[in-house]
Amino acid sequence: MSRRSDLPFGSEFSPSQIELPKVLEFAALHGGDWRAFEETVREAYFEGHKTSTYNRTKLANNTKLGMIAYGIIERDATLTSFGQELYDLRHDEDALHDRLASHILLNLRGMTLVQCIRDMVAAGEQVNLTTLREGLAARGIHYPSGGKHPSMMRLWLAKAGVFIGSRWQINEHRIEEILGIDPDDFAVLGDLTVEQRAFLKALANMGTNDPQPANAVAKLATATYGVKFPEKSLPKLVLNDLESAGYITTEKTTTGRGAKPFQVFPTGKLITDVVEPLLEQLRGQADPKLLTLLRTPLPAILEEMKGKNRYKAGLALEALVFKIMRLLDMTYVRTRLRANQTGGAEVDLIFESARLVFFRWQIQCKNTARVSLDDVAKEVGLTHFLKSNVIVIVTTGEISSEARRYANKIMADSNLAIVMLNGSDLIAVSEQPAEILRAFEREARHAMNLKKLDL
Numbered sequence: 001m002s003r004r005s006d007l008p009f010g011s012e013f014s015p016s017q018i019e020l021p022k023v024l025e026f027a028a029l030h031g032g033d034w035r036a037f038e039e040t041v042r043e044a045y046f047e048g049h050k051t052s053t054y055n056r057t058k059l060a061n062n063t064k065l066g067m068i069a070y071g072i073i074e075r076d077a078t079l080t081s082f083g084q085e086l087y088d089l090r091h092d093e094d095a096l097h098d099r100l101a102s103h104i105l106l107n108l109r110g111m112t113l114v115q116c117i118r119d120m121v122a123a124g125e126q127v128n129l130t131t132l133r134e135g136l137a138a139r140g141i142h143y144p145s146g147g148k149h150p151s152m153m154r155l156w157l158a159k160a161g162v163f164i165g166s167r168w169q170i171n172e173h174r175i176e177e178i179l180g181i182d183p184d185d186f187a188v189l190g191d192l193t194v195e196q197r198a199f200l201k202a203l204a205n206m207g208t209n210d211p212q213p214a215n216a217v218a219k220l221a222t223a224t225y226g227v228k229f230p231e232k233s234l235p236k237l238v239l240n241d242l243e244s245a246g247y248i249t250t251e252k253t254t255t256g257r258g259a260k261p262f263q264v265f266p267t268g269k270l271i272t273d274v275v276e277p278l279l280e281q282l283r284g285q286a287d288p289k290l291l292t293l294l295r296t297p298l299p300a301i302l303e304e305m306k307g308k309n310r311y312k313a314g315l316a317l318e319a320l321v322f323k324i325m326r327l328l329d330m331t332y333v334r335t336r337l338r339a340n341q342t343g344g345a346e347v348d349l350i351f352e353s354a355r356l357v358f359f360r361w362q363i364q365c366k367n368t369a370r371v372s373l374d375d376v377a378k379e380v381g382l383t384h385f386l387k388s389n390v391i392v393i394v395t396t397g398e399i400s401s402e403a404r405r406y407a408n409k410i411m412a413d414s415n416l417a418i419v420m421l422n423g424s425d426l427i428a429v430s431e432q433p434a435e436i437l438r439a440f441e442r443e444a445r446h447a448m449n450l451k452k453l454d455l
Helices: 019-031 034-046 052-067 081-088 095-105 110-122 129-137 148-159 173-177 186-191 194-206 214-225 231-244 272-281 290-293 300-303 310-327 373-386 399-411 423-431 435-450
Strands: 250-251 263-265 330-338 344-353 359-366 388-394 417-421
Touching: 019 034, 019 052, 019 081, 019 095, 019 435, 034 052, 034 435, 052 231, 081 095, 095 110, 095 148, 095 173, 095 250, 095 272, 110 129, 110 148, 110 186, 110 272, 110 399, 173 330, 186 272, 194 214, 194 231, 194 272, 214 231, 214 435, 231 250, 231 263, 250 272, 290 310, 300 423, 310 344, 310 388, 310 423, 344 373, 359 373, 373 388, 373 399, 399 417, 417 435, 423 435
Parallel strands: 359 388, 388 417
Antiparallel strands: 250 263, 330 344, 344 359
């Protein structure tokens, strides 16, 4: 069963193919009779297509499916409450497109799309449908292979002025006008920890401007989102950063006996109907510190890896591997072991490629001086569970001779390929990204020599 798309389907529901006011009127006229709705759409927009009646009907059906995915109509073509809002605005196209843009940005992961593009531009990466797929995947956003979901979203956002000029150029001012918040606020929310986000969502859900005991908000967040909070370090781990970001103010209760909890005051910036959907978009994304590194150029990541803080260096190594695998047009699947669970010492990532044949790549990142035989053996043992074809071991240090001999033995006796990149390779790639090809070609020739058939 294929994974459900995180972005809305939009084929044949785009401003280049249909007129939004008209299809809204079609839905108002034929709501409850989806066949009549599809027939009207087909006659209005696809009857002139030089294709079969079946295909023209399918195009009209795609328009209907797109409107369903965007939350505008129900399955029977009846307008939803949001669709009715749009229908009421149909005579004011500026207001109509602004309202749809707000819905896309807040409820259909549009701000995640915008922030991904901002990060890629900041990192000096080219933005196109191929690179964007990997950028979104790194943020936990997936859609079907070959799908044009981001393009359809961009076209509708462009109608409201969110995208201007070149294909992916963002108008930050229009986002602020449409949502009433600075786009940088979304980046700030993205940098919050899971605990901080859960606390903020719980406070927003309370729907009050009155001060609340911090421990009561934390208790609600635990019950609602399953996130646990260390009671004694709540100010340090949660409250201080939220106050610095401008979402809350705090006050220490001093009256009475014993330790008293902080009182938390929501600020005007904590707008439930905006912040809540934005926080929801961030659910399931990668470690916020990793996302910060993903918007960082390669040389700066390498400098971070040289630092003495093992946790930060480990995250930087993970970000570097993300970028390396994206250079090879691999599809990110998931992170098997989070860096914050290992103190930054090592992390495993899963990538896939379906060009010509399917391969699953299992990557281990080692922020250590030396990769041992045991490190390689552990990864070999996991290939059966993960159904991997390729193991990639990336280290900031060196590969021990014992580890290389063991890898050679495994490759000679099985169908596994084991790729090993050391610190020198990483430096070369950071200075010249195309060097990744030289490193992988070297490893591929080595594996081929080991696997020669004696015929």
